[in-house]
Amino acid sequence: MEWRELMSQGNGNTKILRKQLAMRRVLAATVPCLIGAIYFFGWRVLATVLFCSVVGFVVEYAFCRNRNEPVTEAVFVTAVLFALVMPPSAPWHVLAVGMVFAVMFSKEVFGGFGRNIFNPALAGRCFVYICFPVAMTGRWPASVPLSGFGALGQWSTASLDAVTSVTPMALMKEGGSIPQLAELFFGGLSGTVGVTSALLILIGGGYLFYNKTASRTTILSLIISYAIFNQILILAGVVNINNALTAVLGGGFLFGAFFMATDPISSPRTNEGKIVYGIIIAVCTTVIRNYSIFNGGLMFSILLGNMFAPIIDYAIKGYKQKKKAIGEISNER
Incomplete structure (x- = not known):
């Protein structure tokens, strides 16, 4: 489904809010992760989501009012996704600053919805x-x-005995004990609030995959490429590398693959471009996770992929046009 068609389905604008079917599907897909986050970390998670939504709405409304446009429901998607990838005890001022930057500097300065280069969240x-x-x-x-x-x-x-813990990715990065696959799959580990359970992510992500709200090509390209690159490093004898299954299930990788990398605005629109895009993100994530000082790497990798998305589409379209022109010349002969 083309991104413009996807964005326009189910629209029914009001004076203040622009309704978007695709955005509602994404919000619905985050419900399992949100419920799991509340279960594992408490009701502050819900307050965080509501707080981020209010801040995001106010910031976008200020810009949309100046343009005489309604606020898009996409701002709520940005708020929920942003909240779900934050630490359980993130200070309120940090959440506010992050949402202001996400809406103002990542979307509105480019002209608003549909014009942003990077994934706002x-x-x-x-x-x-x-x-x-x-x-x-x-x-x-x-x-x-x-x-x-x-x-x-x-x-x-x-609030209970101030118990703290490092994240699974930090443990694995430092050569510590690797969490059991059951823990990574079902949840119960420290981490950002919405990404501790691969099962809940797969439920929500599977919904987006099934109804094609999220690009299937991007998801498969990213997950398969990342798994392959990790196995290549293992076969090459590189030490302290997680096996493919552990790498995919850990560190919020699945959440990034289903919910972040598939943003239809900041990702390529050609099918070939989506494959290349997924491979680029997978390569960058593999390098950053295993060789940099950062525990994760997927966040930086997706933003780098966003940056290359227009170039990827431009190159692929140019190649197709050139190939078509050569074919037409050959037929004339």
């Missing part, structure tokens, strides 16, 4: 990651184990 997270390194990279509140009612009776897991 990831751009906002990258900005606060750089500006507030202690809050974004320190020891975070631990998740409750997967049993009983979890943290449903708590405001935040940080």
Whole structure:
């Protein structure tokens, strides 16, 4: 489905809000992750989502009012995705700064919805990651184990004995114990609030994959390429490299593959471009995760992929036109 068609389906604008079917599907797909985040980290997660939504709406409304346009429902997608990739105890001022940057500097300065170069949610997270390194990279509140009612009776897991823990990616990066696959799949590990359970991500991501709201080509290209590159490093004898399954299930990789890399505005629009785009992100993620000082790498990799997306489409379209022209000349002969 073409991105313009996808963005226009189900529209029914009001004076203040522009309704978007595709954005509602994405919001629906985040529900399993949001429920899981509340279960593992407490009700502060819901407050974080609501806070980010209000900040994002206010910022976008200020720009849209000047252009005499309604606010798009895409801003709520940005807010929810941003909140789900933040630490459980992220300070409110950090959340506010991140959302202002995500909406104002990642989207509105380019002209608003449909014109942004970078994924707004990831751009906002990258900005606060750089500006507030202690809050974004320190020891975070631990998740409750997967049993009983979890943290449903708590405001935040940080409020109980101030228990903190490093993330699974940090442990694996430092050569520590590798989490069990069951823990990565079902959840119960420390990390950003919405990405601790691969199962919940797959439920929501599978919904987007099934109804084609998210590009199937991008998702498959990214996941398969990343798994292959990790296995190549293992076969080459490189030490401290996670096997393909652990690498894909850990560090929020699946969340990035289904929800972030597939942003229809900031990713390529040609099928061939989506394959190349997925491979670029996979290569960058493999290098950053295994050889840089950063524990993750997917955030930077997707933003780099966003930067190359227009060039990728331009090159592929040029190649097709050139090939078509050569074919027409050959037929004339």
